[in-house]
């Protein structure tokens with residue numbers, strides 16, 4: 001979370017360049033933002049809310065900026081980044097959590113240092129000040145201070161002389177190089193500066209970079225030794241980031257579901273088979289993710305169990321601590337992630353890697369840490385996902401997982417055939433304007449609920465979880481996904497007239513179990529909105545979805561995401577940027 005951006009070059013005004021970068025990074029946090037530029041002195045402007053306009057910054061060739069998702073300290077302009085050093089000789093922006101910030105603060109306070117914000121970040125600023133007071137130059141002071149931090153942190157520092165120093169240990173940082181002029185960009189992701197960048201470097205954990213008079217140098221933080229960083233070609237220059245004809249990015253991205261499913265069918269078959277072999281040989285297979293990607297990981301584990309005959313275990317990133325000691329050298333970990341930077345998942349993967357386990361990842365953002373850690377790195381090639389709520393990437397993650405499972409089964413071509421059909425089924429739904437209005441009507445109706453229950457089983461269980469997540473995230477309505485068979489064990493107590501239940505039913509071998517649960521709900525007076533290939537007795541309201549056989553779940557998720565979208569729209573919520581959340585969760 002939090003986006004960091006920096007610009008140095010003569011082509012544009014730094015304030016404008018940084019502002020544009022922050023606008024493209026604000027999916028990472030949008031409670032407050034700030035920009036600092038150097039023009040003789042440092043000038044900083046900070047505001048609460050989503051990235052807006054700057055009014056008081058002078059024209060300057062060098063600047064840094066930040067868009068915040070607060071972890072420590074209230075959402076105020078004072079707590080927004082960048083933060084000044086006491087003597088105003090440098091400013092600093094930070095992504096991450098300095099876990100030992102309080103201890104550092106206590107020591108520094110006892111030495112006379114004064115603090116004026118509530119952030120953990122300020123401890124880093126003051127620590128660098130202390131190092132500088134010992135006559136260390138800026139980059140040495142940053143290096144020395146950074147080594148003392150615990151937690152996952154990335155910082156960028158700009159000094160009055162125009163020098164920039166950035167250091168990474170956890171959260172992402174790329175350095176982009178413009179083509180004709182000597183423009184240099186620093187950013188949390190490559191998409192934010194892609195239109196202006198010819199080549200880029202991805203900083204690794206434990207590396208830092210300095211910019212001085214047009215020259216970028218990369219160093220190892222521990223040793224201070226210079227590193228030859230490999231420049232990668234930016235292939236995203238022409239990737240467009242606009243809503244097109246759609247009212248929101250979310251709607252546009254849901255409409256890209258057929259495209260993203262097609263993309264996974266185009267991946268090299270040898271890569272799928274390579275991973276399938278590793279999975280077959282592994283004593284244990286763990287699928288791990290957080291939030292929406294957690295539901296995707298669980299769906300991938302489901303596919304591996306059902307089609308691959310592999311007893312795969314699903315893990316939630318933040319809840320994997322009890323598995324840490326169980327991960328062995330021959331195990332395989334499979335991680336689907338939009339950003340490839342999810343902190344709690346990365347922590348488990350890094351540990352697994354140390355133990356010698358094999359890592360496979362499926363990521364959308366190029367240059368991510370997860371990709372770099374992976375023995376089997378797969379890319380979604382789904383194009384940027386701008387809405388903070390993930391929709392198309394969830395679809396691509398589960399479609400990919402289905403193909404991995406089919407490869408384990410030895411039936412990859414069949415899987416690809418089925419997925420192509422799935423893509424065309426989804427396409428038909430999305431092109432049907434009457435169908436879209438029908439969902440919008442249901443969304444409006446359901447947006448009046450305070451609570452919504454979702455029922456599903458087997459292939460649909462993680463799909464109702466994804467529906468639940470989207471309704472909570474986008475509509476701010478309390479939703480509760482229940483395994484259909486588990487209903488009678490607890491949530492049945494809540495079933496009464498006025499209660500709304502959504503049921504996903506497929507023509508599979510657990511259909512009758514889901515129908516039983518629906519009848520149990522109806523018997524207690526609650527109403528059921530059935531989403532199924534045909535209308536069943538027990539449905540109060542009904543929405544059709546085509547039967548996709550093995551891949552029904554991949555079709556079913558689309559109307560559920562659309563329903564959540566329609567609910568958010570009906571409630572006038574900020575669809576693409578729901579309150580309090582951020583897209584790339586790089587803090588724990």
Ligand code: GLU
Nearest residue numbers: 001002070071072095096
């Ligand atoms: N911990 C810092 C703050 O709260 C940075 C937050 C982040 O990276 O999400 O300001």
